[in-house]
Amino acid sequence: MLVGVPKEIKAQEYRVGLTPSSVREYVAAGHSVLIERDAGAGIGASDEVYRRAGASIAESAEEVFQRGGMIVKVKEPQPQEWRQLRDGQILFAYLHLAPDREQTEGLLRSGCTAVAYETVTDDHGGLPLLAPMSEVAGRLSIEAAASALKKPAGGRGLLIGGVPGVEPARIVVIGGGIVGTQAARMAVGLGAEVSILDRSLPRLRQLDEMFAGRVRTRFSTIEALDQEIAAADVVIGAVLIPGASAPKLVTRPMLKSMKRGAVIVDVAIDQGGCFETSHATTHDHPTYDVDGVIHYCVANMPGAVPVTSSHALNNATLRFGLMLASEGLSGIRRNSHLRDGLNIHRGEVTCEAVAKSLELPYQPPLEALAA
Structure with a gap:
């Protein structure tokens, strides 16, 4: 899969979705990584460092969103970003949808599959990506x-x-x-x-x-x-x-x-x-x-503190991100922890807590994936 990493555009956000170390892991697993120019500047990682790790450099966020089969971010997509998401594309990022109706409706309209870091679970009932x-x-x-x-x-x-x-x-x-x-x-x-x-x-x-x-x-x-x-x-x-x-x-x-x-x-x-x-x-x-x-x-x-937090976040998300890149929707069907992370799928809210908070219809993840 081609994994796209846009530069974060939220105010004063310097983290990056994939560090160079994580890029090497994706490339070693057979994936291609396309990262927007200067996306790693906030953690001191130049485009040349990303090239050496195996990534290609995109000149714009538009190119990343157009070409990426999966988009890996840190913070929730901003309006200009969710408008570029499309049907069949996987978004892997923090979303925090419960208090954010505008973003939720934007993701629903996009038709994308959105997996939220903050609701992915582990075997102990914890939230390992949060x-x-x-x-x-x-x-x-x-x-x-x-x-x-x-x-x-x-x-x-x-x-x-x-x-x-x-x-x-x-x-x-x-x-x-x-x-x-x-x-x-x-x-x-x-x-x-x-x-x-x-x-x-x-x-x-x-x-x-x-x-x-x-x-x-x-x-x-x-x-x-x-x-x-x-x-x-x-x-x-x-x-x-x-x-x-x-x-x-x-x-x-x-x-x-x-x-x-x-x-x-x-x-x-x-x-x-x-x-x-x-x-x-x-x-x-x-x-x-x-x-x-x-x-x-x-x-x-x-x-x-983007250097500390980007590396800490990547340490936690890498295993799940590789699973999504390798298996796509099949990985979400197979892995209950990724299913817990599924918040939006092709126009349906698939996280019950989000649906209740925003008073929107809820469809269980497996039903949405089957449909």
């Missing part, structure tokens, strides 16, 4: 919070770890999954006072053991949220329902109880965000103020 970016975003969330807490940025003027004789910042992490765990790890390492809220008692036990009592764990109730948010200097939103819109756990009235200059980092913004006052921002303008609370809601946080 995990590496969750690790990156979780760690970055504390760096972002530290910057936003500074007085010139509108924050309270706190140093996260404090100094001897001055108490550190109090950081509340909502959600004890990969994002929340990595955020807590960074915050603890900087010396912050950290609380993690989650609704899974087994997970809270794991976290208590993992951090050896260095974080406070609380079962997440409305009352617990109220109490923790009112006392917090930073709140990290790290809640995920696979494929679905994130629940709005923190309402605007709750926000009024927060300290002036406190910071919210909504890592769930790709799925709509878990704060009622959240809306997506970019690295160009990452924050805004609501009721005196600084909101950081960048929708592609890992794009700020």
Whole structure:
């Protein structure tokens, strides 16, 4: 199969769908790779490096979309990209369709087969293609919070770890999954006072053991949220329902109880965000103020560290991408984990969580593939 890799065009997105190392793997497996000129510039990979890996260089994104049987991207296609997708073409990328009706309808009209990184599963019920970016975003969330807490940025003027004789910042992490765990790890390492809220008692036990009592764990109730948010200097939103819109756990009235200059980092913004006052921002303008609370809601946080995140992402996606390139729709039929990743197929929504979130008709993947 000819695998096409366009340059990412989302604002301040420097990652690339295939690294040179991954290109070598595709070529060794008998595939051709066509990559848009300068697509790897953000990770320091020149066109010549890609040529040596076995890729051909396209002069435009249009050429990539016209010729590619499978398109490998990082972020969801932008309007000018989904208009170039076609019937029978496979798209392999992050999609985050649940809060994005416009993109969903664009993909439905295209007739393409869209496999979303964020809903591909593994044998343990995990999300292996989402995990590496969750690790990156979780760690970055504390760096972002530290910057936003500074007085010139509108924050309270706190140093996260404090100094001897001055108490550190109090950081509340909502959600004890990969994002929340990595955020807590960074915050603890900087010396912050950290609380993690989650609704899974087994997970809270794991976290208590993992951090050896260095974080406070609380079962997440409305009352617990109220109490923790009112006392917090930073709140990290790290809640995920696979494929679905994130629940709005923190309402605007709750926000009024927060300290002036406190910071919210909504890592769930790709799925709509878990704060009622959240809306997506970019690295160009990452924050805004609501009721005196600084909101950081960048929708592609890992794009700020493209070398780390591109390689981490490729390590996770390579096996599935090779399967799609070699087997096409047969691979999706055969492999249940790829079927879980199938969100759109030839004008049908094949992810139940997306269909429910957008109130669209749902067709089970195997039925859609058979049709």
